[in-house]
Amino acid sequence: MKQHDVILIGGGHNGLVTAGYLQRAGLNVLVVEKNPWVGGAATSRDTGTGVTFSNCSYVCSLFRPEIMRDLELPKHGxxxxxxxxxxxxxxxxxxxxxxxxxxxxRRxxxxxxxxxxxxxxxxxRDxxxxxxFIQPLLMRTAPDPVSFKPRDIxxxxxxxxxxxxxxxxxMAATVRFWTMSIADFLEEYFETDVIKAYLALSGIIGTALGPMSPGTAYVLLHHYMGEVDGSVGAWGYARGGMGAVTQALAASFTAAGGTIRTDAGVAKVLTKGGRTRGVVLETGEEILAPRVVSNADVKRTFLKLVDPADLPDPFLHRVKHFKMRGSSGKLNIALDGLPxxxxxxxxxxxxxxxxxxTDSVERMERGYDDWKAGRWSADPFVDMMIPTQLDPTMAPPGQHFMSCFVQYCPPKLEGRDWTDADRAAFAETVVxxxxxxxxxxxxxxIGMEVRTPRELEAEVGLTEGNIFQGELTFDQLLFNRPVPGYAQYRSPIPGLYICGSSTHPGGGVMGAPGRNAAAEILRDLRMHPKEMRPAHDVL
Amino acid sequence: MIAARPQPAQGHFRTPLMETPFHPRLAALAETNDWYGWAGMKSLHSVYDEELEYFAIRSTAALFDISPMAKYRVRGPGSEAMLNRLTLRDVRKLAPGRVHYTAWCDDEGHVLDDGTLFRLAPDDFRLCCQGRHLPWLLDTAEGFDCTVTDETDEVAGLALQGPCSFAVLAAAGFTGAETLKPFQLRDFPHEGGRVTISRTGFTGDLGYELFVAADAALTLWDRLWSAGQPLRLKAIGYNALNRARIEAGFIVAGADFTPADQAIRTDRVRMPDEIGLDWMVDLTKSAFTGRRAIAAARAKGTLKHILVGLDIADNTPAEGAIVYHRGKREAGVVSAAIWSPTLKRNIAIASLDRPYGSRLTDDLWVEIYALRELRYAKLMKPARIVPRPFLTLPRRSATPPGRF
Structure with a gap:
């Protein structure tokens, strides 16, 4: 049997980025994915309507162009x-x-x-x-402020x-940006409610916070620092849906000699003598490798896949209290014509x-009030798009895919689990x-796929269905993401790494966590592959 | 079900470039069809021949549409005090019926824009500028008894420039225009309304600017145009005007300096003293925005840049060139440059990093990359700092003005 240098748990976009870099560096990498397909939250699938959906994430801007280039993603489609x-x-x-x-x-x-x-x-301008200021930090490992290692200093x-x-x-503006609410921030510039509501959306997307909650101004920034071909802040569609991103990553990875096993959910990370030894699949099959990288979120990784006895208590405590709250749902709708x-x-x-x-910040905040009470928003905020107007590949001529991201949607309803009837009622609110x-x-x-945090957690594995694998608030960023002292993609267990959006610089289909994780793993192996070229300059 | 509420204003997206009030006349004359967007308005780079249009400015008379300039009206008993808080020069010294060139800064003393301030009446001002500043003006106006309104779309503007420009006004029946001194303005009757004519301009030549209600724009154009034909009046585009303004040594926001409210890189902003506007700063008048920062920078000697006029050897324009000291140390960059047809000199406006241009003024060189048929001619030419304006024409300030 082929010996693997690295096992990667989960074939999401970050996992495939890490796998791609490691494989190209000459390591033998195996990606194990619990679903029959790879992609995590960046997938395109036809669920039986004849129309292909971007099932979870639906637009692209944050994905780093350096990664597209290094891993030759255009060549792979x-x-x-x-x-x-x-x-x-x-x-x-x-x-x-x-x-x-x-x-x-302006007009x-x-x-x-x-x-x-x-x-x-x-x-x-502001x-x-x-x-x-932040963009150059994305593709660098966050320094540990207390390690006193020369590199961190x-x-x-x-x-x-x-x-x-x-x-x-x-300096004042920066501190304010990292701490203010998006509502207060916009108030300083604008007087019109609908303008503020329009701009506030980037501050709350994917976040279990309202536009009036402190910290949401940074979330806006997080959505602004992407680009499409140098046009900073621009957003685009991946042709073929967001699955095109992960399909290209998977093709690039396998073309470099990597192996992907689907329908291979991991039950446990194996350790011996405090060191990582491999994984046990849900089928009981053991696969051995000296290094394991988890693309799963920090809670799923350390609270479900690792024996708590292998972890220090303070670490476990921090993982348990890492904020990762489901706040959104999604409707993917197949249409027989343009609405x-x-x-x-x-x-x-x-x-x-x-x-x-949603034409006022007040309405957004009221939508959040429902979430706090454990209900989906009666008057939800919907981010709706119809990519098939530009993308001919996802639906037969005349038919369309409509993506509706919906906020707010709690992981539990007034403390109880979601039922199918709840899900239907949630969909009706949006429709x-x-x-x-x-x-x-x-x-x-003509067809609809409705996803509440229940479905997102069950399919993608995101704890509570939180799309960022953890809130993007200042207390959970940089060297605090996900756990102080463990923000450099390593874990308390030698040989076990994490590479998902729970790590710096956080969520969105960005790929930066995956690339940074690969860089740290290669550093531990004292390898300096030429395939990983420096991040682009910010001129 | 929410009923749609269509409104005419929604349709603006169909014409991202709007037409100025003079558009029908310009469109009829535009032979080159060299349109571009100036502040979202359709404007011409050239009308029939850039080179010949330049000579209309310097030899006969030229008509240039300045309607896209931002125009703000400040009115009320507190308007003088408000504008004195806003701008660098002392507005109390600006008499009604006069215009002055001024600029304004943010709290750090960095220039937001420059422009012309027209005192139409004791409590009535018009501020003309390149950028848009309504939020800044409204914030400044707080606590002053005045109103600020944007009249960019309501007021059409024309620049009539060149040695025959007065003759055109006289032929068009604007009696009394001969008594207008430089920077003086007066209202003249036009088609039952009025046109405000000031003896101002952006060419360093004899010239006037005319402001009129947008609905009277075409009749004003026609009045000037028919009177001007025997005097060889020509419509011109921006490229010709740009040559004339460089000769006159005028600076353009966004080209020769980056306005502080647009600068993404915070080290690219400029204080008035760094773009040759130090003469405007009136520290003796009442408090104005940026005063403390400017005074402190002067006292501490922390000014970083300086704007200079250069006279460059040879005849290749140095647009965008790097300026060196002793041919080695980078000293700054050229922001505007032409071969001056009137002066027969190779001139440029450059932004230098002090002490180059302030203490070290000798031994400056300009590196010009001239692409000639797929090969760069790399020239290193000596440059001399010379005073601006490069070109001073007696006819610009003679009162009464000459007829050509």
């Missing part, structure tokens, strides 16, 4: 397409659109407020400035120097992008919201 536009429908029958063209964007804001139209410029000094180059004003949105004028390209119905703005919408539906 990955194509990212920019999209245009977007709109928030307002309850008075109007809408606020978003346009790529700078002056169109659209000016329909609501002349002041806000011109304030957007300084808002965009957000961009903060992104530029050098890294801390590097960050300190960057921070030190700030003016007093910028009509009468509020949009003829020729509008708004429907090509993301559409929302009726859309139907309010789109006459005849219900008649266009």
């Amino acid at each position: 990955l194509q990212i397409i920019s999209y245009e536009g977007g709109a928030v429908f307002t309850r008075d029958g109007d809408y606020l659109a978003s346009y790529r063209d700078h002056d169109s964007h 659209e804001f000016a329909r609501f407020s002349a002041r806000d139209a011109e304030a957007y410029e300084s808002y965009a 957000v961009t400035r903060q992104c530029r 050098a890294e801390l000094l590097w960050i300190a120097r960057r921070f030190g180059n700030f003016s007093a004003e910028e 009509d949105f009468p509020a949009l004028p003829e020729g509008s390209r708004c429907a090509m992008g993301d559409m929302h119905f 009726s919201q859309i139907a309010d703005y789109s006459p005849g919408f219900r008649d266009r539906i």
Whole structure:
């Protein structure tokens, strides 16, 4: 039998990134995946409707171009397409659109407020400035502030120097950005409710926090630091759905000689004498390897796959209290035609992008109130898009895939588990919201996949269905992610690593955690492969 | 079910480049069809021939559409005090019926924009500038008894520049224009309304700027155009104007300096003293935004940059070139450069890192990369710091103005 140098638990995008780098560095890597397919939360599957869905994640911006290039993902079929536009429908029958063209964007804001139209410029500048500070941190291992190792000290000094180059004003802005609520932050720039609601969405997506909760301004930043071909902050569709990202990663990995075993769920990580020895599959089969990397989230990895006796108590305590709360659900809808949105004028390209119905920050916050009470939002926030308007590969001509990300949606309903009836009622809440703005919408539906945190946890393995494998609040970032002292992809057990979004720099289909983890593993092996080229400069 | 509420204003997305009030006339004249977007408005790089348009500015008369400039109106008993808080120069010294060139800064003393301030009446001002600043102006106006409104779309603007520009005004029947001194403005009747004419411009030549309600734009154009034909009046695009403004030594926001509210890299901003606007800063007047920071930078000697005019050897324009000291040490960058047809000199505006340009002014070199048929000619040419404006024309300031 083939000897493996590394076993990778879970074929999500980060796991496949780590596997790809390690395999290319000359190691023998085996990816074991519990599902019959790889992809984790970046999959494209037809669940029987004849239309392919991006079942979980649905848009692409954060995925690092360095990784696409290093792992030759375009050669293995990955194509990212920019999209245009977007709109928030307002309850008075109007809408606020978003346009790529700078002056169109300004004029659209000016329909609501002349002041806000011109304030957007300084808002965009301030957000961009903060992104530029954080972006270079993404592809670097976060320094441990108490290790006193030369490398950590050098890294801390590097960050300190960057921070030190700030003016007093910028330093204040940075601290505020990392601690403020998105509502308070937007309040400083804008006066129009629908404009604030439109911009606030990036502050709450995937987060069990409301727009008025401190810390959500950073979540916005996290969604801004992506790019499509150098256009920072832009978002795009992966051609073929988000599964195209992981399919390309898997193809790149296997082309380099790596092995993937699907239908191979891991029951336990094997240890001996305090060292990692391999894994036991749910079937009882043992696979041995000196190194195991877990793409599962930090709770699943250390609370389910590892014997607690192998872990120090303080570590376990921190893992148990790592915030990873399910807050969102998803409806994937197959349509037999493009839905009509009468509020949009003829020729509008708004429907090509993301559409929302939440026209005030107050409504978002009320939606969050429901979540706190253990209910899904009666008036949910929906991030809705129809990628098949640009992507011809996902649906037969005339049919469409509509992706609806829904917030808020709790992992348990008033303390009890979800039932299928609950799930249907949740879906109805969303469909009726859309139907309010789109006459005849219900008649266009030919199939639907409804996912609450229950389904997300069961299929993808995300604890509570939290899409980021842990909240992106300042207390859980950098050297605190996921556990202080263990933020450098290693665990208390020698030979066991983690590489998922629970680690720095966090969630989103970014790939940076996977790449950073691969770099640390290779460092432990004293390998310096040329395949891992330096991160792009931020000029 | 929520009923749709269509509104005409929603349709703006169909024309991302809007038309200025003069568009029908420009479109009829535009032979090159060299349109571009200036602040979201359709504007022309050139109308028929950039080179010939330049000579219209310097030899006859040229008409340039400045409608896309941002125009803010500040009115009310507190407007003088508000503008004195906002801008660098002392607005109390700006008499009604006068215009001055000024600039304004953020709290760190970094320039947000420069522009012209028109005092239309004791309590009525118009501020014309390149960038958009409504939130900043509204914030500044707080506590002052005045209103700030954006009148960019309501007011059309034309620059009439060149040695025959006065003659065109006179032929068009603007009687009394001969008494306008530089930086003076006055209202003239036009089609039952009025047009505000100021003796200002961006060319360093004799010239005027005319502001009129957008709905009277075309009749104003026609009035000037028919009167101007015997005087060889030509419509021009931005490229010709740009040549003239470099000769006049004027700077452009976003090109020769990065406005502080747009700078993504915080070390790229500029204080007035760093872009040649030190003469505007009036530390003797009441408090204004940025005053403390500017005074401190002067006292501590922490100014980092300086803007200079360069006279460069040879005849290749040095656009975008790197400036070196002794041909080795990088000293700055050229932000605008042309071969000046009127001066017969190779001139440039450059931003240098002090002490280059301030203490060390000799032995400067400019590295010019000139792409000629797939090969770069790499030139290292000596440059001399010279005063701006490069070009001073007596006809610009003569009152009464000449007819050509």
